[in-house]
Amino acid sequence: KANRMFKPEDTVIDVCGKKIGAGHFVLISGPCSVESEEQIINIARALKEAGATFLRGGAYKPRTSPYSFQGLGLEGLEMLKTAGKEVGLPIVSEIMSTDVLDRFIEDVDIIQVGARNMQNFVLLRELGRTKKPILLKRGLSATLEEWLMSAEYIMSEGNENVILCERGIRTFETYTRNTLDLSAVPAIKKLSHLPIIVDPSHGTGKSWMVASMSKAAVVAGADGLIVEVHNNPRGALSDGEQSLTPDNYAALVPGLRELAEFE
Ligand code: PEP
Ligand code: MN
Structure with a gap:
């Protein structure tokens, strides 16, 4: 179902009246983790002002160490929802388990499946039985074929709203957190009709690389970006090193507008 052979035209996904795909570009941004109501509302205001189209924030965090901050859970989701409503941005958040699926269906506009859960087939199948738009991240070492097969798990259950x-993927290079595979953008466009966005934050792990990789992603044909932004990157509870400040972000958006058209 994800294969371009059986559906030649680009898929356009409508989320709260905002279109994604076929030239409709989206800018998803926000902190890695929701840390407090004040934090998320302040960031949301700055992002809205800068021109973001969606607000992201992690409530359930798939951390490498069980001793690292794991996210605020449903309380965090509630804060994200409040912030999104307050500034008028639809919200994106990662789901890790089907226990909280009903809450995600109710509250979240795009449900994110993280890289570590790309092959959690039970989760993918359950998400396939909903109508929610799903943001499916590429697995840490997944081939394009494996990634598209994961999309197929969602789509084969009836939900074709997959982004x-x-x-970034794991390679022998350790300078960057991951190796951002921008060639995946034209490759996926050839193989599939689904929209594809790029995450330059996890793709590089370094905030100073985010602006150039964002522009490169747009030029490569991405349908959007997901960028981590934090009010105080140095004090962030997760992924501070790769997070832009709201000011950095505001400075980046006009450059993107020269390369892509968006609201
Ligand atoms: C995230 O978006 O904060 C995240 C954990 O991403 P990934 O699953 O790509 O590592
Ligand atoms: Mn993160």
Whole structure:
């Protein structure tokens, strides 16, 4: 179902009246983790002002160490929802388990499946039985074929609202957190009709690389970006090193507007 052979035209996904795909570009941004109501509302205001189209924020965090901050859970989701409503931005958040699926269906506009859960087939199948738009991140070491097969798990259950997200893959290089595979963008466009966005934050792990990789992603044909932004990157509870400040972000958006057209 994800294969371009059986559906030649680009898929356009409508989320709260905002279109994604076929030239409709989206800018998803926000902190890695929701840390407090004040934090998320302040960031949301700055992002809205800068021109973001969606607000992201992690409530359930798939951390490498069980001793690292794991996210605020449903309380965090509630804060994200409040912030999104307050500034008028639809929200994106990662789901890790089907226990909280009903809450995600109710509250979240795009449900994110993280890289670590790309092959959680039970989760994918359950999401396939909903109508929610799903942001499916590429697995840490997933081939394009494996990634598209994961999309197929969602689509084969009846939910064709899948947005792919290239977030970097593991290679022998250790300078960057991951190796951002921008060639995945034209490759996916050839293989599939699904929209694909790029995450330059996890793709590089370094905030100073985010602006150039964002522009490169747009030029490569991405349908959007997901960028981590934090009010105080140095004090962030997760992924501070790769997070832009709201000011950095506001400075980046006009450059993107020269390369892509968006609201
Ligand atoms: C995230 O978006 O904060 C995240 C954990 O991403 P990934 O699953 O790509 O590592
Ligand atoms: Mn993160």
